[in-house]
Amino acid sequence: MKPIVLYYSRTGHTEKLAQLITADLHGEIIRITPEKEREYRSFRSALRKVAGNRWHKEMKKSITPIPDLTRFDPVFIGFPIWAKDMPDFVADFVSHCDLKGKTVIPFATFGVTGISGAMKTLSRICEGANIVMPFEDGTFRGGDYRKWRHEVRMMMWKME
Numbered sequence: 592m593k594p595i596v597l598y599y600s601r602t603g604h605t606e607k608l609a610q611l612i613t614a615d616l617h618g619e620i621i622r623i624t625p626e627k628e629r630e631y632r633s634f635r636s637a638l639r640k641v642a643g644n645r646w647h648k649e650m651k652k653s654i655t656p657i658p659d660l661t662r663f664d665p666v667f668i669g670f671p672i673w674a675k676d677m678p679d680f681v682a683d684f685v686s687h688c689d690l691k692g693k694t695v696i697p698f699a700t701f702g703v704t705g706i707s708g709a710m711k712t713l714s715r716i717c718e719g720a721n722i723v724m725p726f727e728d729g730t731f732r733g734g735d736y737r738k739w740r741h742e743v744r745m746m747m748w749k750m751e
């Protein structure tokens with residue numbers, strides 16, 4: 592089956608990774624779009640607002656149509672880390688996708704926090720999916736993309 596990459600990106604970091612994965616693994620790609628994009632004057636001000644989890648609260652819903660994933664496996668899910676988790680509207684979108692029996696491979700970009708908080712959310716919302724091989728790419732601790740890609744390819748060969 593063909594891989595598919597479902598992702599959201601606000602400032603382009605996750606998008607670059609999503610495009611790379613799509614090209615390297617010959618997949619399809621869908622951007623998850625929130626109902627409303629919040630604006631912020633500077634990155635610092637965005638982080639201050641996050642103290643109250645405002646971004647999560649104000650960006651709850653996605654307007655991206657739920658795709659038919661029948662032909663696709665694995666399903667890559669990419670997002671920036673916001674307030675130590677995946678954005679709420681990304682979780683909203685993912686929770687409506689039929690991922691039963693699918694291999695889900697999450698990837699996230701962030702400053703320092705890491706993907707672990709989002710892994711908990713994913714295991715709650717990806718009912719019946721096998722969530723494996725998360726990839727983390729932080730500003731201060733970048734992941735080894737080539738090594739990860741190699742491991743993912745090996746796994747995909749075994750899936751065929």
Ligand SMILES: Cc1cc2nc3c(=O)[nH]c(=O)nc-3n(C[C@H](O)[C@H](O)[C@H](O)COP(=O)(O)O)c2cc1C
Nearest residue numbers: 600601602603604605671674675700701702703704
């Ligand atoms: C609203 C908001 C909240 C964020 N919260 C966190 C956080 O909790 N931990 C962290 O390490 N980085 C945090 N960041 C930084 C982003 O995760 C990071 O810049 C990411 O690479 C942005 O991805 P993008 O360019 O695909 O939007 C936050 C950024 C924004 C805008």
